[in-house]
Amino acid sequence: MFHAPRPAVRGLALSAAAVLLLTACGGVVKDDKSADDRVAEIPDAELVAPIAGMECAEGAAPTGDPIVVGGSLSLTGPLAPTGTLHDAVAELVVDWVNECGGIDGRPLEWKVIDDQSTPATVTSNYERLIGDKVDFVMGPYGGAATLAGAGPVTRAGYAYPTATNGAPDKLIGENHFPAWQMGGVDDPTHMFDAQAQTLLDALESSGNPPESAFFATAKFPTTLSYRGSVVTALEGAGTTIEGDVEYDLGTTDFSSIAIRIQNADPDLVYLGGIGADVTNLYQAFDAIGYEPRSIYVSLPAPAAVAALGDKADGMMISSIYEDNPPLGDTPIARYFTKTYSEVAQRDDLFPFVETQAAASLAAWQILLTGITEGGVDNAAVIAWLNANEVDTVVGKLSFDGFNNYGIDINRVAQVQDGKRVLVWPEDVAGAELDYNP
Amino acid sequence: MSVSSLALAQTLLNGALLGCLFGSIALGLSVKWGHLGVADFFHLSLTLLGAYLTYSLVTELLWDPFLTLAVTVPAFFAVGVGVQWLFHLIDAQPFTTLLITFALFIVTESVVSMIWSPDLLNLRPLLSDGFTTSIRLPEPLPQLAVQPIDLVALVCAALMVGLAAYTLRSTRAGRAVQAMRQDAAIAETLGVRVLPLTLAVSGLAAATAAVAGMVVSLRMPLTPTLPLQWIGIVVVATMLGGLGRPLGALVAAVVLMMIQNAWSLWFPPQWAPAVTFGVLFLFLALQPLTRIARERFTSGRTA
Amino acid sequence: MSLLRCHGITKRFGGVKALSEVDIEVTAGEIVGLVGPNGSGKTTLLSTIAGSLPVTAGTIEFDGRDITRASAHRRAHAGIARTFQVPRPLGSFTVEENVATASMFGRHATGRTAALERARGVLDAVGLAAHAAQEVGSLTLHERKFLEIARAVALDPSLILLDEVLGGLNPSEAALGMDLIASLRERGMAVIYIEHNVRAVATLADRMYVLNQGQNLANGTPAEVLNDPRVIEAYLGGPVDA
Amino acid sequence: MNALRDHALWRQFVAVVGCAVVAVVVVPAFGSDFAIAFGFQFVTWIVLALSWGLFSGNTGYASFGHGVFFGIGTYAAAAVFRHSDAPFVVVLLAAGLAAGALALVVGLAVFASSRFSGDLFGLITLAMAFVVVTVVSNVAFLDGGTGVFVREHTVGSWAGSSTSHLFVIATGLAVLAAGVAIATSSTRWGSALRSIRDDEQVAESLGVPTYRYKVLTFVASAVLAGLAGAPQAIYLGYVEVGAVFSLNIPLLVIMMTILGGITRWWGPLIGAATVVVLREVLLDVGSPELSQIILGAALVVVIALLPHGLSGAIPRRRGARRVPALEGGAR
């Protein structure tokens, strides 16, 4: 019956053969197992309690009414890559607590609702969770979602721990406990100033601060605000801004931006890109055979950086945590690194702990510490957290100052020998910044 | 900002090569839309699915990327036939088909994210250097460089589009397809069997998504929401090229990407997407009653 | 005083000239027959008068005003109504709603209630009153044809363009239809009447125009036209050297 | 207006107002915060579905740009909040006017030529979405890319102080939308629109000024969607381009209307209700992807099996009405 397709089918076969011939240049697929090898290198770790003030009663199965923590996460839609990561950490923490005998013998339970990456749904999701009488809530991922959830959560008097809160530079309330702290904010429109200063300090510590810089930033709230602060800071330090362009979210072709960069050939390339932008930019660099003298990337997807392989060596990345001493060398961090790599591999996520996963754990540590110290009562938890410091995987956090932002914990990481390591500030650095543009 | 002519040439070249990739995605859309009257958003999903299947076959079974076509092409052919069969069964109106393909678009995004996780997947690190090291062009343009992957995109686009255009214009089956679109009843009296032909066209169009998907998986990191980023350029290229004209769609995609890149070189890159649609509106506004309208409205006229 | 005056109407479709320099004139209250062999351009001429098709060249004057470039609905408001050769009832409307739509938006636009009332009156006149509330899908061919007429009448036009409203009807239905057309003249409407049944046209028409090859071939009283050898030749196909 | 004398329509409208009043009284008084938040979204979707049905359902010109009008309304409201201290009524008007103005410009251009019908019309409205997104994300007055904080400007106002107030406002808009939908049911306006859907050429020949009706109804539809954007801006508290102009919005709206059917004015209403409730129920299905899949598959099945939607599947008293399935633009 199918007389018609034959010539075209023949053509397809032909074209496939031709393409095969075209690229007959050795093995097409590398026998690349390095990522798996690195996972295998993660040392085994012993079970410890997830927070400092808690004893781990291994093997004692928790009984009684569960303590339910509810949360809304973007499990589908454009924010899903990070949303699922936070979901994975939440499940991990709940299992972890329950393996340690629960909280005061009561099991912990995680109840998550998908918000389809839509802020409007976040609001009703929290209303729904609070209506269902969950004991506590965990914040969502992303600035718009965090602010959308803040309304019902605050009104109901719940504590609102958040892992990352993007850019809401406006006050949420005294019940807000961000794990990713952006302290030192006195003027809310300059909330990234401290972070920008950290970057500047790091660059200056090398003794070779950049004389020129080129900025390429994605149209995304956080990246734009952060870029603004860095431009001001670098200009203040005498760096020439060679170029400053913005591009649309979802841009896949960076060749004109790459060429602009090549033309300017600056000491520092600042990429305010999220997700896979860094991959695509490097592809454009490859195409024109250009190698940036140095590059700093804010908020890249970890998988995108890892995928660059050797090319990423020397790349600087915004970070609050990397798996290196001193932060990465505690029993809690080691156990988390180990279990997270297992969970993430199961869920097809990037298997190493970095900013997002660490912030997620830290948010849980804040909540768990609050519960352990204040009891199963939101008002008490809020009061205790506002008055005390919490020891988390990303460092000691306090909840004061503007928007409860406490101290600034933004750090600079660098890829060295294929591994991400914190290089600044010195108290958390696992290696020295290697910067010589 | 002054830019050397060399830089301009390079960015235009890159744009053209990426345009080839979009052109090969637009190919299937153009054929289905122009010749079957189905504005098929599902085609974009199929392309994504093809990319993910390629990724899995390469990473899990360590197949050669080109070898994956042996699986994906026939499988997608079957899918294309199946969808068209469904349209035939329910005697779907054009708008109904549009809605159904949109629903399938939503479903596919979820299926992909369920199977492969919503996180970024990247095939590039696994590719041999022959794929990723850029090549300098031979004289007289030794300063310009291209990536082998882009060349693959070029070859695939040129082959598929060329074949499709040749088939449509110069083969027995292609003429039958054109005839069917213009006057199905008369085509039937000439021996054209409409149902098998539409099924075959739909199947072949879907099969091109397998090839385009393979190129996508080599070319860019994969996320389930990728098709949303393609819709704009692919749909505009399809319309600008003239529905049912694969060569037109390819040329339009190449030109659009070149314009976008040239624009981004001198003007704020964030306005580049608007330029694409500006071109579309300009085209629609300036164009008298020809091209797009011609195909769809002339058949209704009677003297 | 002529109601409608078309001068030099030319219409091209691609490479085909469907009408070339056609002139036609209609006086208020008369029935003008328009005949010609298949493909001579009768329906095309009607469509250009009704405004459904733009002309390539020529002018159309109605009631002393130039309406060559006016849109179809303006012509309807001015008092030109048309029927379609293949009936095109509005599928999601009932019979009376179809007719009422014309009253609502016609020359003397009214509200819906008044329009429905008027529609019932018109349906009564064409003998479709019993079907008023029916879906149009349930109508027979002759009822659909009459519905076309009813819809045109409901516009309250001064000129009504009838395109083969009797085609496909059996003799008794056709007789009813001819009475109906005659009654339009009594209501003071002028009619341009296309029909392939030349005798039916001749019976009703005051004057007749004959088109051939998209051009005026002849015009005059029915008797003159029917006995014009050129007309007979055009219809039956003349000797080979025509 | 003749419609005002039509008792059946009045009864329908009174019934709608009655339901709305009951909802406004009962939901905030007895419902949980979740019920109110859910109720707000529920009525917002109803406004969107009814307003889409108003133009696209009635005329058969399927628009993929409805989310743009909703989003323009949201952003216009956010801009007024940010740049002035105007009362909420002004914000509401600005939201409606902004959307209406865009629709007017687009409508005047697009409907001028008969070739922009069917899927071409759909795609032009889709392209409109991409252009508007680019403009909003690059113009600092509206957004500029960093998003706009609305909450700080609305905390003190009546509208911004409680979700139940937003629910009241949105319910009011839903009544307005239902009122307009009723006004296009069995009325002169409705006859004009549906004659365009059935056969545009015939409609013209019957004296229906199709161009004017298309443009004005397109604008009316956009204004309603834009109005709904104003309370939405307050509800969100923080608006950003990605979420506000998400392509899911027009898709869901179309899905709702097709599901509900365009045969009767309340088709979109029950379609919206069904989808919103179904979505909420499916959140518990286990896997979030699975719920999306079920929703998409349900749509395919409904389109295939019930071409006239839920409302069209219910027979009429006087025998089923023969209605062409929505075909996207009469020719």
Add this chain to the structure above:
Amino acid sequence: MLEVRDLVVNYGEAAALRGVSLHVAAGTTASLIGSNGAGKSTLVKALLGMQPIASGQVLLDGEDITRRPAADRPALGMAIVPEGRRLFKEMTVRDNLRLGLHHPAARGRSDNGIDLALDLFPILRKRSRQLCGTMSGGEQQMVALGRALVSRPRLLVLDEPSLGLAPIVVAQVFDVIETIAAQDVTVLLAEQNMHRALGLSEHGYVLADGQIVLEGTGEELLRSDRVRSAYLGEQ
């Protein structure tokens, strides 16, 4: 060769053909005449499988082909020149002609059928690359004739080939039909132009209101007054 028995075709509830029977002997030419609206086109469409048949039979060489799909007809040796030509206007003349060779039976046949058609209409030869939509009506009719002829049908059905054509072109078209008829091809000619049609037919049928009202040899019919009244409408 072609036999039609009691053919009934309805459009909805309206009867378009009310029991038509006719017979065309192999190698002869038969005319089907009548005014427009009489049902000629309907009959032609029914013969070619383009129109559902309510009852009755169509036999080709004694074989019942009533329910065979339209796409089967060319392989049976049938070809049509449809009313209004219905060319594929966005394709070139040559491509239109090639489509006449689409059916499987013509597969592998060289293009000499096309050359044959181009020989019949020399004007088409130099226009073989022109899009049909841009041609005049007469030229289009020649392409339509050519498209039907390239497959070398045994039975050629023409529906109003003179429709809307200038007299000189009509003369040309009928010359071609006569040539074809002389070549052992059976021709059924549905035509309003009765003088021309009957002039080259062995046999003629007069159709009015969906029925055969008169039949006879061409000459008989030409002389009959009843034909004229059937045309102009009977009182």
